[in-house]
Amino acid sequence: MDYKQHGLRAWLIAHDLISVSALEDKAGIPRDTLRHFKKDRMAVPQKHIENLEKVLFDYGYRPS
Secondary structure (H helix, E strand, O other), X not given: OXXXXXXXXXXXXXXXXXXXXXHHHHHOOOOOHHHHHXXXXXXXXXXXXXXXXXXXXXXXXXXX
């Protein structure tokens, strides 16, 4: 997991009221990817980062 993903992970953990499954659906990410990411079991595949950041932008996320 790179530095950018650490910031994303910290943001998701701090915003625990955001529905992970709804976020995965809206960003086109396979089910349980973010659950494993939040628990530090795996990184988010690079091909999904851009879509994830676009969705989270509306919720106040700003990439570092």
